[in-house]
Amino acid sequence: MSEANSMDCRVVRLRCWWFGHEQHPQxxxxxxxxxxxxxxxxxxxxxxxxxxxxxRAIDFLHRFWWHIFGRWLPHKCPACGERGKxxxxxxxxxx
Ligand SMILES: [Zn+2]
Ligand SMILES: [Zn+2]
Numbered sequence: 001m002s003e004a005n006s007m008d009c010r011v012v013r014l015r016c017w018w019f020g021h022e023q024h025p026q027x028x029x030x031x032x033x034x035x036x037x038x039x040x041x042x043x044x045x046x047x048x049x050x051x052x053x054x055x056r057a058i059d060f061l062h063r064f065w066w067h068i069f070g071r072w073l074p075h076k077c078p079a080c081g082e083r084g085k086x087x088x089x090x091x092x093x094x095x
Contacts, residue, residue: 012039020052 016022021036021043033044074084078094086092 009039015039016041017053019054021048023048 016036016039021041022038023034023045024037031045033042034048035042036048076083077086077090077092079092080087080090082090
């Protein structure tokens with residue numbers, strides 16, 4: 001039982017470490033500091049949103065992906081969003 005609890009605790013901490021802390025949605029407007037609804041820690045608001053490791057990882061993967069594959073993909077039309085060949089009714093003007 002205590003084994004499982006300490007395991008849970010580690011998972012929660014890992015979750016917070018990766019995704020950032022989260023304030024309970026029922027809490028009022030963003031204070032400077034708040035209690036995380038996952039791990040219960042009292043953390044600065046900046047630790048809850050924005051630059052989490054998750055975001056950085058996704059950002060990195062995104063850039064990496066485009067660096068590798070972006071150059072081979074046909075140019076995407078800003079008007080119809082099709083790659084290579086435009087839709088028949090596309091005039092190439094994005095509005
Ligand atoms: Zn947390
Ligand atoms: Zn087009």
